[in-house]
Amino acid sequence: MLPRTADPIAAIATAPGRGAVGIVRVSGRSVQAIVDAVCGRALRPREATYLPFRAADGSPIDQGLAIHFPAPHSYTGEDVLELQAHGGPVVLQLLLARCLEAGTALGLRVAEPGEFTQRAFLNDKIDLAQAEAIADLIDASTEAAARSAGRSLAGAFSREIHQLRDALIQLRMLVEATLDFPEEEIDFLQKADAQGQLDRLQATLAGVLQRARQGALLREGIKVVIAGQPNAGKSSLLNALAGAELAIVTPIPGTTRDVVSQTIQVEGVPLHVIDTAGLRDSDDPVEKIGIERAWEQIRGADAVLFLHDLTRSGDAADGAADARLLATLREHLPAAVPVLQLWNKADAAPAAAVPAEGLRLSAKLGDGLQALRQRLLEVAGWQAAPEGVYIARARHLQALRRVDGHLMEAAAHLAGGGQALDLLAEELRLAQNALSEITGEFTADDLLGVIFSKFCIGK
Ligand SMILES: Nc1nc2c(c(=O)[nH]1)N(C=O)[C@@H](CNc1ccc(C(=O)N[C@@H](CCC(=O)O)C(=O)O)cc1)CN2
Numbered sequence: 003m004l005p006r007t008a009d010p011i012a013a014i015a016t017a018p019g020r021g022a023v024g025i026v027r028v029s030g031r032s033v034q035a036i037v038d039a040v041c042g043r044a045l046r047p048r049e050a051t052y053l054p055f056r057a058a059d060g061s062p063i064d065q066g067l068a069i070h071f072p073a074p075h076s077y078t079g080e081d082v083l084e085l086q087a088h089g090g091p092v093v094l095q096l097l098l099a100r101c102l103e104a105g106t107a108l109g110l111r112v113a114e115p116g117e118f119t120q121r122a123f124l125n126d127k128i129d130l131a132q133a134e135a136i137a138d139l140i141d142a143s144t145e146a147a148a149r150s151a152g153r154s155l156a157g158a159f160s161r162e163i164h165q166l167r168d169a170l171i172q173l174r175m176l177v178e179a180t181l182d183f184p185e186e187e188i189d190f191l192q193k194a195d196a197q198g199q200l201d202r203l204q205a206t207l208a209g210v211l212q213r214a215r216q217g218a219l220l221r222e223g224i225k226v227v228i229a230g231q232p233n234a235g236k237s238s239l240l241n242a243l244a245g246a247e248l249a250i251v252t253p254i255p256g257t258t259r260d261v262v263s264q265t266i267q268v269e270g271v272p273l274h275v276i277d278t279a280g281l282r283d284s285d286d287p288v289e290k291i292g293i294e295r296a297w298e299q300i301r302g303a304d305a306v307l308f309l310h311d312l313t314r315s316g317d318a319a320d321g322a323a324d325a326r327l328l329a330t331l332r333e334h335l336p337a338a339v340p341v342l343q344l345w346n347k348a349d350a351a352p353a354a355a356v357p358a359e360g361l362r363l364s365a366k367l368g369d370g371l372q373a374l375r376q377r378l379l380e381v382a383g384w385q386a387a388p389e390g391v392y393i394a395r396a397r398h399l400q401a402l403r404r405v406d407g408h409l410m411e412a413a414a415h416l417a418g419g420g421q422a423l424d425l426l427a428e429e430l431r432l433a434q435n436a437l438s439e440i441t442g443e444f445t446a447d448d449l450l451g452v453i454f455s456k457f458c459i460g461k
């Protein structure tokens with residue numbers, strides 16, 4: 003744990019660029035010297051004071067609000083000074099430079115990305131999952147993602163992790179106590195309903211894992227790649243989903259070369275939709291590069307939308323080309339990645355039949371788009387209940403899956419008739435360690451470095 007006497011740090015806390023108000027924030031062992039130099043008067047704790055911010059020669063840099071949050075009652079848990087100025091990039095740089103100059107003797111330096119929040123974590127103001135939720139709230143790309151990050155920040159996720167941990171500790175105490183009385187061990191465990199406790203733990207964990215999966219989906223979204231032969235209507239589909247003319251559409255096959263992507267949201271789930279060059283054998287060197295890029299996108303897809311052109315469904319050669327492409331697609335993709343078959347231009351071929359598992363679509367008129375959006379949500383694994391979801395990261399899911407693995411091992415040892423109580427105890431210990439990685443009670447320093455370095459500057 004970091005002592006409250008850490009090096010003072012400073013940064014512009016607001017977004018770069020122009021804004022109505024901009025904030026320079028200082029945090030560290032004592033900011034009094036900076037208050038004296040820049041504000042020129044005493045500040046009442048946690049009270050906004052309107053005053054001129056002074057340069058070294060006494061001239062005003064700006065007029066604004068200064069707030070002093072004496073330690074430990076601040077965002078970081080350290081002494082914090084906030085200067086709320088007018089939000090111009092130059093005035094804020096001047097103000098930051100002035101603070102650094104006034105704080106030279108204190109060793110004041112510019113903060114690393116995420117360093118304020120890292121200090122809040124190290125000073126026990128928030129746990130690691132909450133710190134991550136702050137970054138996720140700032141980065142949220144949909145309303146549902148922002149709401150679920152808010153729930154994590156308020157501690158909803160951490161509370162569930164703590165409940166699991168407490169139940170785990172109960173069971174561990176029981177098993178450890180039994181280890182000390184080997185003669186009566188199995189009776190003892192049975193009387194105390196160790197099996198029931200473990201069952202309930204596993205059931206609770208399954209619920210947490212399910213909600214965390216939904217939260218990770220809200221945070222990350224899925225990557226949906228549109229693929230198919232030239233002229234099938236891929237770019238038209240991207241435009242229809244995005245509700246904007248993003249990609250060039252022409253009747254000329256081979257129009258798209260560059261990858262065009264847009265994030266859309268369906269019920270708050272971000273879908274990163276990617277339009278690609280039509281797949282065919284081509285001698286055009288530019289088109290060939292486009293097709294290579296298309297394959298690159300396909301290989302990284304979470305789901306592929308394969309477009310057929312219904313107006314050509316009478317053409318046997320076209321059907322054979324689609325079948326060949328689909329087979330090649332499957333070779334490039336892991337089995338778990340779904341390929342949805344869409345039959346486009348339904349408006350121009352009203353009589354053409356569509357296989358049962360395919361979706362009929364008109365990118366031009368927008369017909370079938372709603373059904374497609376619902377299919378994409380299903381494919382993503384979204385179960386519409388965003389109210390209870392908290393934001394989660396891949397890191398959290400991995401930890402929860404490890405907990406699950408250890409609990410399954412533990413269940414096997416317990417069912418084994420108590421022959422291996424020490425192994426049972428060890429699995430429970432490992433499960434607890436994996437759990438506490440989520441809230442950061444048990445997290446390696448280098449991992450912390452990676453997590454906080456991804457924050458924006460000033461946070
Ligand atoms: N101006 C401003 N707005 C901001 C922040 C900030 O630092 N400054 N925040 C930051 O990024 C967020 C708010 N986070 C904060 C968290 C704790 C405390 C704080 O003073 N905590 C004390 C007192 C708590 C209380 O009175 O209940 C404490 O924890 O002891 C302040 C802001 C969003 N808005």
Ligand SMILES: Nc1nc2c(ncn2[C@@H]2O[C@H](COP(=O)(O)OP(=O)(O)OP(=O)(O)O)[C@@H](O)[C@H]2O)c(=O)[nH]1
Pocket residue numbers: 231232233234235236237238239250251252253254255256257258259278279280281346347348349350363364365366367
């Ligand atoms: N009637 C009809 N025409 C469509 C539909 N979707 C696309 N088109 C037309 O088909 C032609 C090709 O559309 P694009 O969206 O450019 O096709 P693409 O698959 O992106 O083509 P490439 O970029 O060349 O691979 C254009 O003339 C579109 O207007 C549709 O649903 N109905």
Ligand SMILES: [Mg+2]
Pocket residue numbers: 236237238249250251257258277278279280
């Ligand atoms: Mg195109």
